[in-house]
Amino acid sequence: MQLISPVDSVFLLGESREHPMHVGGLQLFEPPAGAGPDFVRDLHEQMVAYTDFQPTFRKHPATVLGGIVDLGWTLDDDVDLDYHLRRSALPRPGRIRDLLELISRVHGTLLDRHRPLWEAYLIEGLPDDRFAVYTKVHHCLLDGVSALRLAERTLSTDPEETEVRVPWSLPPRERPKRSLPASAANRALSTLGGTLGGAAESLAGLAPSALTLARAALVEQQLTLPFRAPKTMFNVKIGGARRVAAQSWPLERIRRVKAAAGPVTVNDIVLAMCAGALRMYLQEQNALPDAPLVAMVPVSLRTEAEANAGGNQVGTILCNLATDVEDAGARLTAIGESTRGNKKVFSELPRLQALALSALMIAPLGLGSVPGFVASAPPPFNVVISNVPGPSQPLYWQGARLGGHYPFSIVLDGLALNITLVSNNDHLDFGLVGCRRSVPHLQRLLNHLEDALKDLERAVGA
Known part of the structure; x- marks a missing residue:
């Protein structure tokens, strides 16, 4: 069992119903020219095919000796992706106001500590066939800046690239060691x-x-x-x-x-x-x-x-x-x-x-x-x-252009x-x-x- 560091335990110990300790990000995408009506459905099918989860996305607090919590991590061997990745649609006419009302509700709910501490939402039904991705992750796993950087790594500067990358399968980047x-x-x-x-x-x-x-x-x-x-x-x-x-x-x-x-x-x-x-x-x-x-x-x-x-x-x-x-x-x-x-x-x-x-x-x-x-x-x-x-040039996700990248903190x-x-x-x-x-x-x-x-x-x- 891996022990939870004192820094990370602060966010677990300080969390309550009034104080959710996760950070979130909302990405708003414009579909590529010629995208058909099944574009978002096809994206979802490609996303659920990624079942190789990095350790960060398998973690949740372990229960030690029958009742001690927030002391160590346990890693799920079988992550329920149907629970963590959710496909949603806004009611017509699908205004940005409706999108933000949905995100307001989701951002205020606690993550389930019996599961890995993250959720992702693929949301369609916006005008002009735009769609959105909202992701939230507990601060004990990733801080806000790290979460933003990870989200950016799923994107590409090439609008012709067809690979769909998802954050839970991206390996960590090599970083120079510091004191x-x-x-x-x-x-x-x-x-x-x-x-x-x-x-x-x-x-x-x-x-x-x-x-x-x-x-x-x-x-x-x-x-x-x-x-x-x-x-x-x-x-x-x-x-x-x-x-x-x-x-x-x-x-x-x-x-x-x-x-x-x-x-x-x-x-x-x-x-x-x-x-x-x-x-x-x-x-x-x-x-x-x-x-x-x-x-x-x-x-x-x-x-x-x-x-x-x-x-x-x-x-x-x-x-x-x-x-x-x-x-x-x-x-x-x-x-x-x-x-x-x-x-x-x-x-x-x-x-x-x-x-x-x-x-x-x-x-x-x-x-x-x-x-x-x-x-x-x-x-x-x-x-x-x-x-x-953030990024200094346009970014794309299977040809869909990133229009907005909105961070939501604590x-x-x-x-x-x-x-x-x-x-x-x-x-x-x-x-x-x-x-x-x-x-x-x-x-x-x-x-x-x-x-x-x-x-x-x-x-x-x-």
Whole structure:
């Protein structure tokens, strides 16, 4: 029996009906020219032919000594693919709204721990013969970034390729070996949940730099620290039901704003879009606080000189979203200053210490399970906004073009909203997840994101 690692066990021990600990992804496909009415049925028949399952897709927690759980893994020798792969059809007229309502329900249900911890859905019935694939996998098996990368490996840059690849049969890629601290920290920082799981490991590297961090954070006042965020409607105890929303924006629009705005990054523009949308949404709910919202943001800590260097240098900063500022241009300036100032502190630290400080930033989320903590304590931050690099060219699946690739992550007590986006060829694909009870009318945030981008375009003359 293989033991479950301490990092992976965090996601099993922390899971409950109110807190499903899986990540999901929705891929939207356009069929190739000349595809017949049986195209999706033929795809399904080819998918079910893959019965060679990689170990990751055979795992689920074992029961040891008759009652001890979440200690070790067991691997199923006979995976019930009819259970894990499900073919569904939307009722006519098959609107995107109907698709997202289906995904909302599925994303809020727990995975069966008596089976391998993943499910896949092949969904047809969309206009123009489009179809979708939704996959969810428990975070103890794969983090969000790894799941996205695996999904991309099933696709091809060749629209003429006819092979159908499925994630459960793909062998793992060979990766160069790294030292334990760096690999553990980088895996931990790839998503919010990973960061939580790796906090304890990474904090060990913090002690040697305590004086340096204290000077940077407390004396120079460049670093945004936890527990300075205002209380909002997002920072509450959550229920188990979810609502998701998804939409794409042309990357060229964001780049034009960046070119016209000056010393800001594409990620700063994304943060400004989200900040503007959150401001509008909270105003609608009569719930906009006077103090600015604070976002937890995974960022690259690489300098321009290191842009072409190998390896990873990823950290977690807290960003002032300037939601108290009415003017979109001034809000973007404030966000750019916040991200630059926070990244500057990290860039002056050795890598291990910077990663340890990142873990320290989000460590207070571990207190969310303490009774009364979420209700009584100020939130460490208000929302998670994560921008993940994706494919830079069109991808295909048996000739069907990937139109959208929307990631759906985890929400937690005190963090009822998560915004994750992936770059996909010439678009940015946004995936929003919210607690269905705590974040009403989540889809309105999509309209507000568009309005926020238009405000930015007007503000900078793009």
